[in-house]
Amino acid sequence: MSTKNLKLITNPLNIDNPITIQVLGICSALAVTVKLEPAVVMSISVLFVMAFANVIISLLRNTIPSRIRIIVQLVIIASLVILVDQVLKAFAYDVSKQLSVFVGLIITNCIIMGRLEAFALGNKPWPSFLDGVGNSAGYGMILILVAFIRELFGSGSVWGFQVIPEGFYEFGYANNGLMILPPMALIVVGIVIWVQRARTRELIEA
């Protein structure tokens, strides 16, 4: 893999992260980060949809009339999502039950549209695929980090398992109810952005 292609994957993880730098996809970051499990399921689904939508749009890029390109992008994303949903319902029913609420959120995820518009429309399929994988990985990374923090302090558990010992509660420790509410997701994302900006040299503005 060439350096240029590698950058397509590594940049979105750090200096071009869709959530913390481009501040896209915040809506779904609020909704699915109460617990770790749905956050991981959501990340995997977005990875799949974004990689393939990017490839399909990239293959069609020279034929798409520019006046209706946004509609074409939406049609492709929506049909991919429905396709995934149907296949999961038939062959992985348990996963599909967890995902059901988030399917709509994937279609409206602005990162997917953003990458189609900004990258796949002007690049070959293979780099587009890598770009999709990189961006969804960057998105998933932040989602999982936020979900981990919120679940740990909000429910005292990780992946549904209790990790804060019962003894703590007897000494007056209490789960932070605010962590479960949506505003806390924004605050946690804000803290992540702060830490990242402070530690990454490329991002420090003069």
Next chain:
Amino acid sequence: MNTNSNIYTFIYASVLVVVVAALLSFTAIKLQPIQEQNIRIEKMQNILSSVGIESSVEQAEEMFNKFITKDIVINTKADKVEGQKAFDLNLKKEYKKSEETRFLPAFEATLDDGSKKIIIPLLGKGLWGPVWGYVSFNEDFNTIYGATFDHKSETPGLGADINKSWFEDQFKGKTIFDGEKLTSITIHKGGKGAAAIANNTEHGVDAISGGTITCKGVEEMIKDCLLNYEPYLNNNRSK
């Protein structure tokens, strides 16, 4: 070719939509039988789990046939209705009908120790969408033997916890009749121990903190559904 001409745009859009529509309807039709089977199996698993039997996807059908020994359909006056299968009744449709024409499904389970349990399906509204469940009674038609709940889209970590065993297990051993009156089950707000504080350990359980509206929905669901079965429960109840 000029990809910006009107004709090209029209043709492109039409072809795209037709291709996508064909693809999606083809998949939906092809996969429908498998999906319906999954839903049937889940229903069987839910019914079984209300009497404390956990089954895997593969065994569900076999175990359902083994343990669920009778299939009961009644009307709101507690008369038996013939010619209907309880498992195939659509609860949502039945509750939309007027009371006189409503069919009510119930199941009888015979456990390994020979005891019989009666299972009643429930359907109600939570905070964001439907909630449903199954509640099973001992032979006295009064004491809850087990309960199982599920939901479509309640808040994860809050209301969604109604399908967790720590919430469901609280219902075990509670009674729904207070003397002659159907009191159903009250869900007390205030987290752990709230039912005990309210001095209602016989007909009360603790709500989920932060999931009050979902819990209220579950409470109403149990009450509303059981009211339909009241004559039936009363006829069979050991007084």
